[in-house]
Amino acid sequence: GTRFLEIVQSQFPGVIKILISDRPNLEEAVYAFNNAGLDRYIAKPWEVEDLKFTVTSLLRQAAMRRTNERLLVDLQKRNTELREALRELxxxxxxxxxSYLSAIQSLAVALEAKDRYTAGHSQRVSRFAMMIARGLNLPGAEVRTLGQIGLLHDIGKIGMDEQVLNKPGKLSREEFEMVKQHPVIGAQILAPVRSLEGHISGIKHHHESWEGTGYPDGLKGEAIPLPARIICVADSFDAMTSTRPYRIGRTVEEAILEMRRCAMMQFDSRCVEAFITILQREVKAEALSQPRAATG
Known part of the structure; x- marks a missing residue:
């Protein structure tokens, strides 16, 4: 009876089990279904044809179950292979x-290295941009992104006439119009790199002006993406404090005064004040670290 079926179930769970009873008992049937994996319960009297149909039906179901199990195993195997292929892809x-990004960065460094006055510019802009981002309490991931944007902000100058880029005097109108294209060209260069989608607006718009007189799109105020506003301040500060063939770089104090003067005209004042706070802190810390002259 049911005890035998339980033993079969424990040893051979996939075997079809039919209980034929000459003493119909509801409790026995329920117990067998729940504890012995019973497939069919048949009480006397039974018809031979009905019994044949029951057995045939159960055999078909068992065959379908085995087929489904094989298909499931095959599907799981194929899913595993697909996941592995997607991972490799x-x-x-x-x-x-x-590789593409490394090539671009190498070209940018090589471009700057050709002129001793611009060498290291992108690295400094990257550092200043991260300082501003931290001053604005941006999340760590955004701070790192700003650092990457700083490294790549002038990538659009690749391929431009070096004589124009390094011209010591004032650019002609035609030359200036050509140079104004570098933010757009930089965005186009980086467009194929999907992982840099979040960098492109900061590169394309880092020459926009808070009052709307910048380029390439003449964006104004909060319409300028925050990364672009940050790069604008970082880029301008480095330009102010760097020496060029036609002028001596300004001191930090002079650059601070100029940034404040241009706040809400060229720059976002929040970015300016966040940067100045960190700059003044660093200047103070540097002064305190300098050895003092001995006195009486």
Whole structure:
């Protein structure tokens, strides 16, 4: 009876189990279904044809179950293979993007290195941009992104006439119009790199002006993406404090005065004040670290 079926269930759970009873008992049937994996309960009297139909039906169901199990195993295997293929594809795509980005960064560094007056500019802009981002209490991921944007902000100058880029005097109108294209060109260069989608607006709009007189789109105020506003301040500060063939770089104090003067005209005042706070803190810390002259 049911005890035998329980033993069969424990040893051979996939075996079809039919209980034929000459003493119909509801409790026995329920127990067998719940504890012995019973497939059918048949009480006397039974018809031979009905019994044949029951057995045939159960055999078909068992065959379908085995087929489904094989299909499920095959599907799981294929899913595993697909996940592995997607992982490898993602890694390969990342390697291509990293190689592309490394090539761009190398070109940017090589471009700056050709002129001793601009050497290191992007690295400094990157550092200043991260300082401003931290001063604005931006999340760590955004701070790192700003650092990357700073490194790449002038990438659009690749391929431009070096004589124009390094011209010691004032640019002609035609030359200036050409140089004004570098933010757009930079955005186009980085567009194929999907992982840099969040960098593009900061590069394309870092020459926009708070009062709307910048380029390329003449954006104004809060319409300018925050990364672009930050890069604008960082880029301008480095330009102010760097020496060029035609002028001596300003001191930090002079640059601070100029940034404050241009706040709400060229710059976002929040970015300016966040930067100045950190600059003054660093200048003070540097002064305190200097050895003092001995006295009487």
């Amino acid at each position: 993602k890694e390969a795509k990342q390697e291509v993007e990293n």
